[in-house]
Amino acid sequence: MAFGAFAGGPEAAPGVAAAQRKSRIVLLLLLPGVIYLAITYVAPLISLVLTSLQSPSPDLAIGSYVYGFNVGNYVVALQTYAPVLGRSFLFALTATVLTLLIGYPLAYFIGVTLRRFPLLQSLALVLVIAPFFISFLLRTLAWKQIFSDEGPVVSFLQALSLLPHDAHLTGTPFMVIFGLTYNFLPFTVLPMYTSLERLDLRYLEAASDLYASRWNTFWRVTFPLSLPGVVSGTLLTFIPATGDYINASPSFLGGLDTAMIGNVIEQNFLVLQNYPVAAAMSIVLMVAILIPVAIYVSATKTEDLL
């Protein structure tokens, strides 16, 4: 490329040829990745779209469908499950805001305050990642035990009369949001930590030299400079949290009326064997996430930093 750009006149041709040869090598190197993406991403996506348009087979056997163009699946999906979709977004959004509120100060503490103590900094990072060493199913079940009706938290709150005697915590929206926040916190903290760890403190000094109070310095310099980490951290929480089906499942922290869209898709797929509706729901979910995420990313203007 560079050679081509500088070469002029009669010498231009060899330069361009070299550039083309180079780009062919680049394509060759990209090939394994492209094949991998085609097999693992594009093919399932096409299959998903085709499934979402299937009709029940004429013999009406359960779980048996034929290919068609049955847009009705989408109508069913949207009509039946619009409230669930709304609840998914509400839960995921609340959990994302909570992880941000808890995670940003934590990331700041590890990335900036602990900078002078590299050993403590590494230790704190290990502690953030430590929960990953135990399966998150087990950890979520452990929380169910802790918050169960006979568990210490409920008994304690009842003893203080902060909870009525017939109250539960498990199975409530509170519990589902708690689980989402807990499980996704490291995914929010790590990207924000990466941004804050690289933050050049001389900018903060310059701001204070230019009459900015600590509050102003934070909002006008620190936070904008850490925005790439905030955006990727919140996306890494919001997107998977919206489709999560573990925390909200009645077997874990959820109840019968806390179902999120992941639970509904799971149920349609594995229990009701209504594959077309499950597929249609998946696509609705995908589009429903893509739209707000695209708006969010373009509003924070960090697409080049992600």
Place this chain on the structure above:
Amino acid sequence: MTAFDEAGADLELRQITKTFPGFTAIEQLDLTIPAGSFFALLGPSGCGKTTTLRLVAGLEEPTAGRIVIGGRDVTAVKPHERPVNTVFQSYALFPHMTVQGNVEFGLRRRGAKDAAARAAEALRLVQLDHLATRRPSQLSGGQQQRVALARAIVNRPALLLLDEPLGALDLKLRREMQLELKAIQAEVGLTFLHVTHDQEEAMTMADTVAVMNHGRIEQMGSPQELYELPRTAFVANFLGQSNLLTGEVVTSSDEVTVVDVAGSRLAVPTARAQRTSGTVTIGVRPEKLLLVTDAPTPTPGVNVIGPGRITDTSFAGVSTQYVVEFPDNPALPAVTVFAQNLVFGSTLNPGAEVWVTWSADHSFGLVDAAAPGSSFAGDDEPSEAAAAAGEA
């Protein structure tokens, strides 16, 4: 802190000490800078110039001592409440803001209504108004430096701290900005504390120069004073070049002190000598020396050393630099002579036998003794340090 300062304030550092863990950067520094002056702090890399500025700006806390700006003790005042702005050595321009946004930053924090217009005016002053919408990363080093300058000046601080603000500029632009800075300072009447390791810059720009070394002020005065009458070997060699000769005092009267340097009796006016007994080092600037090819007759008031041999000549346009060594008297260090090229071509060639003479009135006597071999400092030394200094 809402009012903009109409005039500069004076700065007073009283017995400031700053220690970092295991290292004393500033030692009992006393410094008074009168309001409205252009003050240069000159010193080699690592001598504590940046630390001094950071202490004044409030970005660093002194270990001991007090800082007084305009009569007010600001030692415990937060940086954003001090009437001070800094042009940082690393510029520290906010990367997420445009040039205009950077320059407006300070004005907006103080609630100035016409921030945009004043920022535009400051950018015009540094000839960057056409780049106002760019990001700092899209500017060259020199342009970034000028933005940093505009960002500080626009606030009209009572005290402006400049940390090697012209270091990244090429020579022509540096000269231009030096004049520009001086004009700005004269126009707005603010107090400028200008840090540099470039002795020429300090001498041409400042009313008063303080030469700093190892966290201490070695000498302070007008550029001419420092040049004509350096008190220490460090100042004599950091500010221009000097020939330093060490010997024993033979006689000392109110008018003149005579020093025996390796057999030559050299006179220095007592008023220009810091010490008048024991072993002393006297010095003379290379351009004050004359070369003669015949043994001069002894004349009162004229110092002579020689005979010696020219070992090196280098032509430098307006002058020729000669190095004279004394093979007959190895105790005498080599001497550098600058001769004006008043006539066409250089008149003396290497190997020629010469005597070096100068008017005794041009000698100066130092407080300290020159370290062996340091009698001559190449005049490109400070600028080499400048090139290597970088962020130091």
